[in-house]
Amino acid sequence: MTSSATISVARNAFREAIRDRVLFSLVFFAVLMVGAAVLFSQMSFGISAQSLVNFSLAAITALGVILAVFLGNQLVAKEIERRTLYTLLAHPVRRGQFLLGKFAGLAATVAVNCGLMGVTLLLALAYVLPGHWAAGEAAVIAALYLILLALAVLIAIALLFSCFASPVMAALFSLAVFIIGNFDQNLRRLGSTAHSWLGGHAAILVADVLPNFGGFNVAAAAAHFQPIAWRLLGWDTLYAIVYAGVALVLATAVFAGRDLK
């Protein structure tokens, strides 16, 4: 399996996102940030920074989730619907390479998006806390990195669903997984305290199978400029690689045997 086909597909997926003006969301975000920075700068010193970081990381996550889910679940469906996949797969491109390329292309798009939003956030922090913002820089960057990892996992899951479900269903499934995955700890607590044996085990099973998106959320710590442990970053990186990898392998297995009618 050559990687050149994967890179070509990834580059084209990225080009599609750029030319379809996906990054216009950045303009929206920038306007939001300028407004928030002006608003929060009216508050007291500590609260303004906390509020700005919390608000911005939530906005970055929300925009990233929208991109990951709504572009991710169309990656395969749109190619089949428009039959562009036929000519693509008639060339020496394996279905796994196609999926991996699409994943990489969208992940790159989301990364650029998040990166630029992150820069905007750091500039806004510099405005709100002139001369003091550097203290929280590392924490904010770490939080952005973890958001990116979570979005990569979400893209892989959206891609998996898009291999067998309609775009609407795939979007709903992906969103459901993201929401439930953010309540991983609650599910585990529910599992250990549930009165019903079946209910308790079901909650634990769901928490085990679905990705723990809550584990990627360090917004509260970042807002207080608390350092994010390297160990947590390393562990979450490994977790994201394994989880996204398994989702992509499953997607390839599902897609490899699918008839393209």
Next chain:
Amino acid sequence: MLAVECIELTKDYRAGFWRPRPVRALDHLSLAVEQGEIFGLLGHNGAGKTTTLKLLLRLIFPTSGEARILGQPAGMMARQIGYLPENPYFYDYLRCRELVEYYAELANVPARERRRQVAWALDRVGMAGAAETSLRKCSKGMVQRVGLAQAIVHQPAVLFLDEPMSGLDPLGRRQVRDLILELKSRGATVVFSTHILSDAEQLCDRVAILQKGRLAGQGRLETLLAGEEDKVELVFAQAGPPQRRVVARAELWGELDQLRAQGAVIHAVTPLRRSLEEIFLSPGAPPASGGRSAAAAAPAAVPVEAQRR
């Protein structure tokens, strides 16, 4: 070595939501296409032409049977294959040149040769002047031409074209016909599906006729068209408007003597040659389901070649 070979190729789909039942789209199809041939797949809509092409390209998988390209199982020779789907749609955010370049990249055309190959392909389909036009702004005919360019940009040994003339004006159709003949002269094998019989008559060395997923006939055009060469059409007038009569060639002279004796004026004597359309529309279509072989299912009027060589 055969360019394309289908051996008892069968495809069933499942139809229905609550109680899905199998629907046979292709029924034990056996075909053999020689290298360097132009081979036509003919049939009505739903006859199984596109299903056959998709099976050969591994876009769908056979229920049973086997497809081979250049002696290898289908899917193993992708570098040697070019494909144009029916009514193609391409990434409309790209320019024509970018699209063909993308496919050249996927086909592993070396970077140093890519620009030249892309320019050649666009030129051959008459799109050199519109290379920088966005596909969003292209007409249906232009998209069809760009589709052909992406199919030939890596100079494949076997080309599958699904209704290649669709959406083209007369000039475009002629250019595509010339291109197919040029590709043949370069040694390529071209398999194309069509329901436009004049295209097949002008281009194909051999054709296969599909009816309801089954092979109704396969062979050289001359063989298929020679079915009624032993008949002659007479046009004559006998105290009234001209009349037409078809007689066996052996009975021609006797019939002429008789007409002349009756004082008839002979306007024309024309040997009858079956048109492909007559074969295409001939009665005796095989039944829609069942497990008979393609040879057994073929109507008596259409000769069927040996199923495997």
